[in-house]
Amino acid sequence: MSNIPGPKIADLYRKTNEIRQNTLDMCIRARTGHVTSSFSCAELLTALYQGGIMRYDPQNPKWEDRDRFILSKGQASPILYNVLADLGFFPKDWLDGFATGEGHFGVHLQGDIPGVEYTMGSLGHGLGIGSGVALAAKMGLKDYHTFVLMGDAECYEGSVWEAAMFAAHHRLNNLTAIVDRNGYGVMGATEEIVKLNPFDEKFKSFGWDVRKINGHSIEEICSALEDVRTRKTEKPLAIVADTVKGKGIEFIESVARWHGLAPLGEEGVKAKGQLGEYSEEVQRWATRKYL
Amino acid sequence: MGDEKISLKNISMRDAFFMNLYEIAREDPHVMVLSADMGAPALDRFRRDFGNRFINVGIAEHNMIAVATGLANEGKKVYTYAIAPFITSRCHEFTKVDASLMKTPLTLIGVGAGFGYEDSGPTHHTTEDISIMRALPGLEILSPSDSVIAGKCARYTYNSQHPCYLRLERQKVPLIYGDDEDVNQGFAELRKGSDLAIVSTGNMVHRALDVASKVGNLDVGVIDLYRPKQISPEFVQALSQYKRVVSLEEHLLAGGLGSIVAEAICDNRLPTQLKRIGINDKYIYKYGRDALHRAAGIDEQSVIAAVQNF
Secondary structure (H helix, E strand, O other), X not given: OOOOOHHHHHHHHHHHHHHHHHHHHHHHHHOOOOHHHHHOOHHHHHHHHHOOXXXXXXXXXXXXXXXXXXXXXXXXXXXXXXXXXXXXOOOHHHHHHOXXXXXXXXXXXXXXXXOOOOOOOOOOOHHHHHHHHHHHHHHOOOOOOEEEEEEOHHHHOHHHHXXXXXXXXXXXXXXXXXXXEOOEOOOOEHHHHOOOOOHHHHHHHOOOEEEEEEOOOHHHHHHHHOOOOOOOOOOOEEEEEEOOOOOOOHHHOOOHHHOOOOOOHHHHHHHHHHHOOOOHHHHHHHHOOOO | OHHHHHHHOOOOHHHHHHHHHHHHHHXXXXXXXXXXXXXXXXXXXXXXXXXXXXXXXXXXXXXXXXXXXXXXXXXXXXXEEEEHHHHHHHOHHXXXXXXXXXXXXXXXXXXXXXOOOOOOOHHHOEOOHHHHHOOXXXXXXXXXXXXXXXXXXXXXXXXXXXXXXXXXXXXOOOOOOOOOOOHHHOEEEEEOOOOXXXXXXXXXXXXXXXXXXXXXXXXXXXXXXXXXXXXXXXXXXXXXOOOEEEEEEEEXXXXXXXHHHHHHHHHOOOOOEEEEXXXXXXXXXXXXXXXXXXXXXXXXXXXXXXXXXX
């Protein structure tokens, strides 16, 4: 388990819940946005940004020594925008203009927004770019770490495995790939579309260290990431985070038809109700065994 | 400078480019070359002297563009290198998103433009690169017609703040330019004529010059558009001198050089008539450049006939 004290962990769950609520509100307002893809990686983002894992400076988004975070599953932009706004990378009222004519950003991730490293939306780009970023750190003897968050269905793209080979060959142990293994593509379960399992074995056979965790457990996420800078290996690290697509709103969890949609009208009200306020119960559902 | 011209005489465009890039890399430790498992005599020295600044990424063009993008955004000056069809068509969407959309200043070098891989068949021909690469906003195309211009493209791309695609003829071709040519011009009127002009790019500029000197009954000018996306007022002015213009390309007619010239004429309301000569909507299984050119109708005799009948 991680070294983060219990009260801090509870704070992180509270923060995650707040970010989910704000993200849902934003998407309901805009009547669009990939809510389910955002919610499967909510705890992952909270742990990275607020769990003491990543180095960054909201006042200086291009700080040379910042860790590089690449959201390769760019359709989860709604939750990253909410995390960044919450930290003060840009004014919170920018969220109000999400996917509107006057807004700063839309459904897929936009690289010119403070705190966002690269434009993403087309899948399979992030790990290769992250490999270049990590290689540049090695060449320049810089100690920033590069994190790439991918979707599992994104890993159907062959370019992911081109990059996986490259990163292992070049011993990029300063690169961590986190896979949001929510088990779903657009139309259904990955194991019914084209089998991805045994998923972690794939990364292992490509020369990566692999850690399999519950991607909704802040404790497990922090524990898996707290030594990324000091690992005694030359292998890059893959975190396979088992998650639930749409986590937190029961009627959309792992239901394929909700991909890319925001619940509206009565369903929006119901969704907000199910998300609820932070409670010990929320913390328990986040960490329950589900796969 | 005359010595340099002589020394370039028997050197391919590729080697002329890499020779100059080597000199730049000696000055700047951030210069890197990524190759999709493709070498060149002039690259051997780069590999030997600059070690980890040459990376063979394997036959993985998508990843090459992505890795180059990551490196370039961390301050490296990155050149990616492959056979032309694979660095253009194969990874086109990566170039769109990572280089063009994100304005990443990296350079793509494709060797074997047109039918350069003359014995290899259509998989290795590159007869659509101008069309598809010019559709990428902010990405410049450089299409040199000799080793002088190709060599100058090293410094030009090094200084550029936008992505570039350098399309190189694979075979050695005679020199056209002196060392004083300024690539910022983007084109050169190599020969003035009073009846019509042939506009061409890359290796076909040599065919245009040959044809111009052989059609005895016509006074034919030749314009080399070696930066085909740069339609400058000076280029339009050069076109406007002619009542008739022939475009000549070793490329599909759809969206290629002929389309660029047609757009320049149309957008600037020139009264110039245009005849486009190029490959008309087909792939060709022929081996040897002469046979390919005859099949495409861009061999010398066909071009002379087309010019005379225009």
